[in-house]
Each structure stands twice: as structure tokens, then as C-alpha cells.
Amino acid sequence: xxxVGMEPIRRQQLINATLESxxxxxxxxxxxxxxxxxxxxxxxIISHYFGGKQGLIEATVRxxxxxxxxxxxxxxxxxxxxxxRLMFIVEANFSVIQQQTSSTKTWLSFWAQSMHxxxxxxxxxxxxxRLYSNLAFSFKTLMPENDAKRAAKLAAGMIDGLWLRAVxxxxxxxxxxxxxxxxxxxxxxxxxxxxA
Amino acid sequence: xxxVGMEPIRRQQLINATLESxxxxxxxxxxxxxxxxxxxxxxxIISHYFGGKQGLIEATVRxxxxxxxxxxxxxxxxxxxxxxRLMFIVEANFSVIQQQTSSTKTWLSFWAQSMHxxxxxxxxxxxxxRLYSNLAFSFKTLMPENDAKRAAKLAAGMIDGLWLRAVxxxxxxxxxxxxxxxxxxxxxxxxxxxxA
DNA sequence: TTATTTTAATTGAACGGTCAATTAATAAAA
DNA sequence: TTTTATTAATTGACCGTTCAATTAAAATAA
Numbered sequence: 001x002x003x004v005g006m007e008p009i010r011r012q013q014l015i016n017a018t019l020e021s022x023x024x025x026x027x028x029x030x031x032x033x034x035x036x037x038x039x040x041x042x043x044x045i046i047s048h049y050f051g052g053k054q055g056l057i058e059a060t061v062r063x064x065x066x067x068x069x070x071x072x073x074x075x076x077x078x079x080x081x082x083x084x085r086l087m088f089i090v091e092a093n094f095s096v097i098q099q100q101t102s103s104t105k106t107w108l109s110f111w112a113q114s115m116h117x118x119x120x121x122x123x124x125x126x127x128x129x130r131l132y133s134n135l136a137f138s139f140k141t142l143m144p145e146n147d148a149k150r151a152a153k154l155a156a157g158m159i160d161g162l163w164l165r166a167v168x169x170x171x172x173x174x175x176x177x178x179x180x181x182x183x184x185x186x187x188x189x190x191x192x193x194x195x196a
Numbered sequence: 197x198x199x200v201g202m203e204p205i206r207r208q209q210l211i212n213a214t215l216e217s218x219x220x221x222x223x224x225x226x227x228x229x230x231x232x233x234x235x236x237x238x239x240x241i242i243s244h245y246f247g248g249k250q251g252l253i254e255a256t257v258r259x260x261x262x263x264x265x266x267x268x269x270x271x272x273x274x275x276x277x278x279x280x281r282l283m284f285i286v287e288a289n290f291s292v293i294q295q296q297t298s299s300t301k302t303w304l305s306f307w308a309q310s311m312h313x314x315x316x317x318x319x320x321x322x323x324x325x326r327l328y329s330n331l332a333f334s335f336k337t338l339m340p341e342n343d344a345k346r347a348a349k350l351a352a353g354m355i356d357g358l359w360l361r362a363v364x365x366x367x368x369x370x371x372x373x374x375x376x377x378x379x380x381x382x383x384x385x386x387x388x389x390x391x392a
Numbered sequence: 393t394t395a396t397t398t399t400a401a402t403t404g405a406a407c408g409g410t411c412a413a414t415t416a417a418t419a420a421a422a
Numbered sequence: 423t424t425t426t427a428t429t430a431a432t433t434g435a436c437c438g439t440t441c442a443a444t445t446a447a448a449a450t451a452a
Binding site for chain 2: 410411413
Binding site: 025026027028029105108109111112113114115116117121124125128150153154156157158159160161162163164165167168169170179182183186 | 308324363
């Protein structure tokens with residue numbers, strides 16, 4: 001079985017298995033065994049590639065954050081108006097779910113854990129600030145700076161809040177779509193209320 | 197030490213100790229030992245009064261939910277306008293923090309756990325729906341029903357979102373106050389945008 | 393090519409520690 | 423004495439980590 005160049009493959013397998021396990025049984029009940037069994041690998045391999053359970057958890061969060069980041073970057077690659085950009089931001093933050101229900105529960109678990117884990121909290125802070133500054137950047141092209149900062153705070157709160165309530169209520173895909181629409185419409189209203 | 201009628205006292209002691217433990221070390225690291233030690237009692241007493249750790253966790257969540265509920269009821273006891281009532285709802289949902297920082301982290305932990313615990317999810321659902329219907333009830337006196345429902349969804353999202361972002365960023369009391377102000381102002385704008 | 397050595401990849405049993413729960417004993421109050 | 427409240431000790435299951443042993447691909451030598 002030992003083939004050369006297995007590392008990136010195994011790392012991804014284990015990260016995927018972690019997402020599955022956390023989604024199915026929760027971060028609390030996720031063990032080295034529940035992960036390695038899902039990946040079809042032995043338990044020892046986790047320490048070998050990630051230094052331990054904690055390292056794998058953190059790598060999994062980084063994977064989720066990176067997905068969100070690149071999802072937004074790819075959408076805003078081509079030139080677009082500030083309003084379009086704002087809509088892309090909303091879409092990116094909601095799309096985390098549609099593609100994979102497993103990510104959703106995982107995200108929530110990690111948020112909670114970040115209150116007691118410095119590493120995770122650092123990652124969470126970067127993510128929260130990115131949403132805010134992405135929004136603020138686009139709003140600034142449409143209104144005075146102070147208004148833009150305020151709009152970004154409100155929009156970020158609305159996006160996270162509607163997302164959270166949808167997740168916690170175990171909403172259907174249709175209800176998620178509705179939440180996304182509400183968020184988009186709210187961002188639009190923020191533009192028109194302060195726009196030239 | 198054995199005195200008669202200890203039950204309600206012990207139960208509250210253990211619930212308080214659970215809140216402290218979850219706030220300090222997280223739900224993950226909260227054990228019957230970390231709880232009982234904080235309460236100055238033995239670990240066996242938890243099974244005696246709550247049937248086990250899980251029973252104590254659920255009782256603690258019910259305690260938090262009940263606090264939020266009665267906090268709102270007491271504020272809206274005296275007659276007040278719909279607008280005042282809406283502000284009270286916002287205040288009640290933010291006041292969870294100010295009085296006790298410990299409750300904040302706890303709440304977040306329980307939300308995450310509720311995705312994998314049916315009992316907790318039931319409690320969470322009741323709470324989420326109460327916020328929505330309280331808001332909808334007041335909005336309905338100020339605007340047509342469909343507008344009111346929509347406003348309630350948006351306001352609930354904004355309240356939870358701003359609260360969540362403040363908690364996750366470990367905001368100072370001052371920043372919490374600012375988040376509360378933003379939420380209140382948003383509710384006001386919802387009123388004036390659809391009001392007569 | 394074939395035989396041999398080296399190396400990367402992986403396993404899974406063993407270990408020390410901790411968990412929730414239970415039990416039997418104890419102490420005060422009724 | 424009986425009942426209630428509580429503890430301290432114990433149990434068995436399970437946790438994450440470690441590590442000696444194993445496997446098979448890759449590299450080298452013949």
C-alpha cells in the first residue's frame with residue numbers, strides 16, 4: 001500500500017472524514033476513531049499527518065475558511081459593479097450550506113469551540129473581519145465612509161443572523177434560499193437608503 | 197450537613213456551577229467533576245438530583261431560557277406602545293449578556309450542541325420561535341400582516357446576528373451596547389418604513 | 393533483468409489518563 | 423430508629439497518544 005506522495009491525499013481524506021463526523025455526531029462526540037473509521041484509515045495516521053487530533057480540527061477549519069475565501073474571490077474575479085459585488089458576498093456566505101449540509105453544523109460547532117480555543121478564535125476573527133471589510137469596501141464606493149462602515153456592520157449582522165437562524169432551525173433548502181433573498185434585499189435597501 | 201429541603205438549593209447551586217464551568221472551560225471540557233468542584237459538592241450529587249450529567253445540562257438550558265422569558269415578561273408587564281414593546285424585546289435579548297458574561301459563552305455552546313441533541317434542539321426551537329412571534333405580534337399593530345411577518349424575520353435575524361458577532365469577537369461591554377443600539381435603530385427603521 | 397537495500401506509509405495494540413456513573417458508608421435530622 | 427442528604431471510593435468504558443512492527447513501493451547494485 002505504501003505509495004509515494006500520499007500526504008496531500010491522506011490529509012484531504014482525513015479533513016473530509018472530520019467534516020462528516022462532526023456533521024453526523026457533533027464535535028463533542030467526534031473522536032480519533034470516528035474520524036479514522038470514516039476515512040478507512042487507522043487511528044495512528046492522524047497523529048502522523050496532523051500531530052494529533054487538535055491539529056486535524058484546526059486544519060479542517062482552515063479548509064472551510066479557505067473554501068469561503070476562494071469561493072468569493074472566484075466570483076469577483078471578473079469586473080463588476082459595487083452592487084453586484086455585494087450580492088456575491090451574500091451568496092458566498094450562504095453557499096457554504098447548499099453545496100454541503102455537513103459544513104453547516106461543523107461551522108457552528110467550531111464557532112462555539114472558538115470561545116475556548118485560542119487558535120480557533122484567531123481563525124474565526126480573521127473570518128469575521130473579512131466579511132466586514134469586504135462589505136465596507138463595496139459600500140464605500142456608494143456612500144460616505146461613515147455610512148459605509150455602519151452599513152457593513154448591519155449587513156454583516158443580518159447575513160450571519162439569518163444564516164444562523166436558518167441553520168439552527170434545520171431549515172430546508174427552500175427556506176435557506178428565502179433567507180438568502182431576505183439578506184440580499186436588505187443589502188439593496190441599505191444601498192438605496194444612503195446612495196446618491 | 198444533611199438538612200431537610202435542600203433540593204431546590206442544591207439544584208440551583210449545580211446549575212450555577214454548570215454555567216460557570218461552561219463559561220470558563222467550555223461545554224467540551226465541562227465534566228461532573230468540574231461542576232461539582234465549583235459547587236463545593238461531590239460528583240455523586242449530580243446523579244442524585246438530575247439523574248446524570250445530561251439532565252443537568254438540560255436543566256441549565258431551561259434555566260437560561262426561562263430567564264430570558266421572564267426578563268421580557270417583567271418588562272412588558274406595564275402597558276406600553278408597540279414601539280416600546282419592540283425595544284424591550286431587543287433589550288431582553290441583549291441583556292442576557294450584560295448581567296452575566298458566563299451565560300454568553302454557555303448559550304453559544306448549547307446552540308451548537310442542539311444540532312446533535314434532540315432535547316436541546318426542542319428547547320432551542322421554542323426560543324427561536326418565541327423571539328419571532330413576539331416581534332411579529334408587535335409589528336402587526338403597526339403594519340399589514342405580511343409586512344409584519346417579514347419585519348419580524350428581518351428583526352430576529354438582525355438581533356441574533358449582531359448578538360452573535362459581538363459574542364464571537366469577545367466584544368467589550370461598550371461594543372455590546374453599540375450592537376444593541378444598532379439593533380434598536382434597525383427596528384425603528386422597520387417601523388417607519390412600513391408604518392402609517 | 394533480477395536481487396537486494398532503503399525508505400515512505402501505515403497499522404494496531406498497549407498505555408496512562410479521565411470520564412460518567414454507581415455503590416456502600418456516613419452523618420445529621422426527624 | 424428511621425429517613426434524608428451527602429460523600430468518598432470504585433468501576434468499567436473510552437479517550438488521545440505513542441511506538442514497535444509491517445508492508446510494499448522505490449532505488450540501487452549485480
